Amino acid sequence: MAKSLQEEARCPVCLEFFSDPVSLSCAHTFCFDCIKTWMLERETSAMTCPLCREVSEKSPKEEWQIRVLTLLIKQHGALLEQSLHLSDAILSFQEHMTLDAATANSFLDLSKDLRTVQCGKICHNLLKGPERFTHMACVLGSSRFHFGRHYWEVEVGEGKEWALGVCKESVNRKEKSILSSELGFWVISLKGNAIYPSSFPQTRIPASPDLDRVGIFLDVDLEEIKFFDVRNDALIYMQSDLSSLEPLRPFFCPEQPGDGDSGTSLSLYP
Structure with a gap:
């Protein structure tokens, strides 16, 4: 019985115990390096099984990408999981913020506390x-970020x-611009x-149907910004390469009113 189990745990190519095993669609399993060498020696784009010669439904590139992705998840899963949620480390950078009335479009109504x-x-x-x-119904926050990490929440x-x-x-404040990273x-x-x-x-x-508060975490030094759904403690989106040699300003653009109703407000929290 033990001998049979040992044989099942050996790669049919190198006859050694499996190292980073990869299973093909035909159900035969090989060492990752063995199947990669097999494919490179044959200089073919088709993933052919060394045993039964069946052509795999997945391309070599897909097989290797899946394997590499699996290894990365095993190695860095904890960090990946942490980056998807609002950690205490992120919340520690929360700061009090107000709106800059001098930048507000004339149709915007700001509260007395500028929040x-x-x-x-x-x-x-x-x-x-x-x-x-x-021409855009927007307003900026009073803060100017040159460096460091910053976090704020908006209801x-x-x-x-x-x-x-x-x-x-x-950014151009006198013309109606497209809100794209190319334009700042x-x-x-x-x-x-x-x-x-x-981004482009x-x-x-x-969008989550109960999204009611957005958390924004800006890391100027890493040139990265993350948006969180605070209620559900979930990452909405992350964007990198915020390359800028000038200060970055918090940006707010509330809903415009429709026929017979007023647009919903945006409020800094808490």
Whole structure:
């Protein structure tokens, strides 16, 4: 019985005990290095089993990618799992933040404590300052991030259309711009029941139906920003390569009012 088990645990190619075994679609199993060498020696694009010569349904590239991915998950699974959730380390960087009234579009209504913004149908400020957004109903946070790690949370309520994130200090505020990373915006935008990051090519992420608060973690030194669904303790999206030689500003774009109703506000939390 023991001898039979030992034979089952040996690779048919090298006759040694399996090392990082790979199973083909024909159910025959080999060492990862053995099957890789087998394929390289034959210089073929088809994954052929050394025993039964059956052509695998998966390409060599797929087989190797799956194997490498499995190994990475085993080695770094704990770190991967940690990055998907709001850890105490991230929450320790939470800071008090206010909105910069000088940047607010004239149709935005800011609370007295500069912690809540809502878009209305009435122009509140006719002055067109150099920092004010003219054609986009947006406002920036008062903070300017040159380095370090920063975390803040925004209550989005039941809004069906908003955008949150960061932007360069020098973004164009006098024209209607596309919220793209190429133009200096690193944000996520909710449209209906889906979230769209500002990266290209654009991807669509289904939004949780009970999403009501978004956590934003910015690591300027690592050039990385993460967006979290706070209620469900889940990562929504992560974007890297926030390369900028100038300060980054928190960015807020609330829902615009529709016919017969007012747009939902955005509020800094707590």
